[in-house]
Amino acid sequence: MAVKQLTTSPTEADYEGGMVGTIAKVFPWLPAGDVRHQIKFAFNFGRASIEVDGAAEYRKEGRADIVLYNRELPLAVLELKRQGLPLSSDDEAQGLSYARVLNPMAPLVVVTNGDEVRIVKTHDGLPLDGAPLSEMQFTAVVAAAARVAKADVARAIETLMGTNPTVWRQAVQQVSAAAIQELTATATDHSLPFDPNFLLERKCTVKVLDHLAQGDRLILVEGQPLIGKSNVLRELVEKTRDDENLVTLFVSADGSGVIQSLADAFASQLAWPVTTSEARHWLIQLSKSENVPALVIVVDGFDPSMSRLRKEIADLTSPSFGGNVRVVVGIDDSATDLLTGGDNGRSSSPMGRRAKRVVLKRLDDEEYGAALQELGRHRILMMRGADSARELRFPWVLRSMVSDIFASSRHKNPESRAALAPLLSLGLIAHARSKLRDPELRYLFKELAAAFLTEARDRKRSFPLMLESLGVFLIRRKNLGKRLGDAQIKELIARGYLKAAIHDSGEAVVAVRLPELLASELAGEIAVELARRSRTNPLDAAAWLSSTAGNLPMGDVICAQAVFDASMRNDLGLRLDVIVELLKIRPTRDTLNPGTRLAMHSEETGLVDLDVREDGSMVARAGGREAVIDKDDGEDLDTAYSNFHSWLILSHLASLPSVFDIDGEEHRIDPIILHEVGSADIILRQPGPEMQFNGVLAHDVPGIGSMVCHRAGIVEAITYAMFLYIKREGRSAAPWIGEACSRESLPLIHRVSIALQFLSEMGSEDLAAFATEMLDGPIAAAMDKFPKLHPKDS
Structure with missing residues (x-):
């Protein structure tokens, strides 16, 4: 294990004298000029690099770890305590552990408080008598140290991880960094959830930190799919990086559980092979330690069907563990009650009683303003009007819009500026097609698209599921199973492209976590059906397309892309008559008569039923509560708009130059659409x-x-x-x-x-x-x- 010289400032005067005196006492036969020291050093801990700052530790704890060198070879680890502090076996254990992880190993450990001096041999941990060491004795000790077994190094690492917060803090932080890096998009894989250039600040993260500061041991970050829960956990890791009281460990949920994931991470990242029982023991010891930072385990992508993980979270937050280990879980809102509810379906489970719930929603005005500032730091501006676009309040949409800008060579010029569209556009699908080209992934998402279209046409679905599916890509598991095998579905879930959940309606569903790719494949599927219908009945094709747009999230953008796709492919072909028929389906105003019943889905309240009354007011019912909306409280309560999807489709289609062959001549139609629509x-x-x-x-x-x-x-x-x-x-x-x-x-x-x-x-x-x-x-x-x-x- 290589040691790097990291000292960047003079040593502390208050222990310089003690160090020099100790060196002279223990090694009187060495010329003073041959001995040098490092008060700040580093050693490799598997893939991690751990730094030790003796000066900082001396100021904080009253003791410092210093490496002494005879020219270029380690001579000893000096554990120097402030005068008046008693020496203990823990001091020797820590010094021995540092000596054993150095490469080459330091043959001696010297522990002193200025009055008492202890000398310990590194290879066997046995003490010498504290008298000055002869050159012959030192040579023998060096020879013995060279024969030390690797097992001693493993024990040294175990000691440092158990007793030294300086070491385990850095180790945990580097394990978290490696886990997050695995989930960070690259130039060749844009499907991963994190972007190295894009992290939004969320109020939810501050609330979680407040709960942790109060000592709460279980915090649930809940919200609908793709609302940004994973990025809140990533932000939590970032915000606690320099926190003296908290250290955050990031874990991706899977079937193996938290403790096994911890053991696996220690083995792969730190070269510290521990069993699950040893990892659990380490957590228990840490949870009951005093005067050390609390370990916060954040679990990303929890699914209540992971029974082992569920039991572990209950265990980690139970009285078996102390309050110095705390757990934060990212979970879909539809699954929260399954985690926190009791077996009888009415009372809370023990986890439910101890959990603090933090609900994450789309970006509010303040968070959106912070997002604009963050984009501004990257020289990316949002066009005026964007604050009225609901879609731009979803982090995944913003990330998709900016990823091409971050990747462009032009934007690497510090003088360049970029402006984002103020609303959802066909650029989202263009991004997906340019970046997500893996043939196998495209095939699987093509099947997902076919399944979702089948879902969208099913009018027998529960009303809450039907309404929520207008804003989020949800597919019932039983219907998806008709297109993909169980192994393929599980693979998509394991790779993070799908998120399994139980909907409020009780249906087992999956949420698609790469919506832009699904939108692209939906456009392709719709293009085929549109071309087929247009060949026999253009009016039917236009009406079908408009209806389809009204049943899909981002339906107008998807169907506009479908029109373009159908017209561009020679094997499909699209008659101009379809465009003409879409233009004929003009938006209309309709009057809502008394007795009319409506329904909508709201993020805040879920399903909302609306009844129009004789006086033009409405009664809104949601969650067992009822409210009256007077006509004076809103505008045009008795007016509804219909048949507008056809012109919304044309609005997006007109953003692209479009040419049709009419009687052998090419004619631009986008200028015509712009005038008409x-x-x-x-x-x-x-x-x-x-x-x-x-x-x-x-x-x-x-x-x-x-x-x-x-x-x-x-x-x-x-x-x-x-x-x-x-x-x-x-x-x-x-x-x-x-x-x-x-x-x-x-x-x-x-x-x-x-x-x-x-x-x-x-x-x-x-x-x-x-x-x-x-x-x-x-x-x-x-x-x-x-x-x-x-x-x-x-």
């Missing part, structure tokens, strides 16, 4: 379960319609598609802008003006100048024909 007299956005994201600043102009206020930014996919079109075409877009103005549609002109305003602010110099010319010229003239949207500003 851009004239919609309602706000074209996918509704969600939270009012926070459904409501945006808007103008309601009688007889004309509703339009997003420019102060809200870009919040509609059709406006973002216009922004991309003008950015690509540059000054060549002037005729298209002129055509939009000539149509005398205020919603269309207003959307074009918002796109131009963004380009005037963030486009290249020439593009910004062109956008300003258009705004001051044809757009201003066209807007003058309509009522002022902001009369006070004019």
Whole structure:
């Protein structure tokens, strides 16, 4: 084991004299100039490198470990205690352990407090008489030390891990670092959950730290799949790295259990082969130790079906262990009650009574603001309007959006800047297709896509499962088994691509943990069916596609990609009639009559039933509670919108240049779609379960319609598609802008003006100048024909 010189500052004056005096007393025959010392040294502990800072330990504990050298060879480990502190057998044991892990081994250990001197032979641990050592005696000791067995080194490591927090703290931290590294995405594998450049700060982590500071022994971090639980545990490791009171061990849940995982990690990372019983004994001893940091074991990806792991967590947090070992578990919210509930289904289990539950949800406004600051440090900006996009509050979406930027050679230039789309777009699927190319993985996700489409068409599913599946990719286990074998499903779970859970409805389900790849494969599956339907009945194909979009998470993006895929593949082919029929399915306003019953799924309350009353108010029922929403409390409570998915699909499709062959000639259709869909007299956005994201600043102009206020930014996919079109075409877009103005549609002109305003602010110099010319010229003239949207500003 190589020793590295790490001393970077002069030794402490208060023990320098004691050290020099001890050297002169024990080794009087050595010239003073031949002896040097290290108060800061390192040794290899398996793959880990452990640093020992004697000066820091002396200040803190009143004793220091120092390595003495005779020229380049270790001479002795000097255990120097502050004067007045008694010597103990623990001092000798620690010194012996350090001496044995050095390479080459230090043949002697000298323990002193300035008054008393003990000399111990490293090879057998037996003492000498404390008298000055002759050169002949020293030669004999060196020869004996050279024959020491490897077993003595193993015992030395065991001693250091059991008695020295300096050593086991670093060992545990490096084991955690190795475990996290295994789950960190690389240039060739983007499917892993962690990104080396991307870690969001979450309030949940602070709450967990508060519970740990209070001495709570079991904390559950619960939330829906893909909400960021694993990254909270990773953040916990980072935040406790320099904490004097806490050391965090990161463990990925599997069938082997916490203690076996700990034993395996010690063996592979530290070259310290221990059995599960020895690892458990180490944990028990540590849990009852005083004046040492607490060990926090964080378990990522817990599944209640892991019965052995469940028993171990109960054991680790039981009275058998002391309070110095604490456990934090990441768990899906649907499985929390299975972990904490009693056998009778009513009372709490012992774990339920001792557990502190911390619920993790999507990014709130404060966390989202912190995320923007973090992205800003990487020179990545979010376009105005993104704060209204619910999808961007999910960490996995943000990570997918920024990963290509982090990987690009252009962004390595410190002068470069990047801007992210303010809403979910086809770029998410493009990212998946460029980065996730493994054929076997693609095949398995193709089968997952087929299973999910079957699920989406099943109207016999429980209502809660049906509604939740509109926002999260959930597949019932029994239906997935019809597409994939049990071994394949277990492999996907083991590799982290699927997460098994029991839904609130009681159904065994799996949540897909690589949604962007599933979205890509869903688009491919839908493209085949769309092409088949379009050949016989374009109207049926368009209606089917619009309905499909309404039954899928990210349905509008997926179905827009499906249209593009079908049109690009020669073996499929797509008739232009389908686009025409989608354009004909115009969004409509519907009045909700008294007695109408609705349902929605909310993150906060789960299933919510809504009843429309005679006076136009609504009764909302959830979780056994009831509330009345008066008409004055909300806008347009008696109004619903339908048939909007077709134009949402077209909004995303129009973000890409699209060409169709018409009578032997190629014609661009994206400019046509932009004009037609851009004239919609309602706000074209996918509704969600939270009012926070459904409501945006808007103008309601009688007889004309509703339009997003420019102060809200870009919040509609059709406006973002216009922004991309003008950015690509540059000054060549002037005729298209002129055509939009000539149509005398205020919603269309207003959307074009918002796109131009963004380009005037963030486009290249020439593009910004062109956008300003258009705004001051044809757009201003066209807007003058309509009522002022902001009369006070004019």
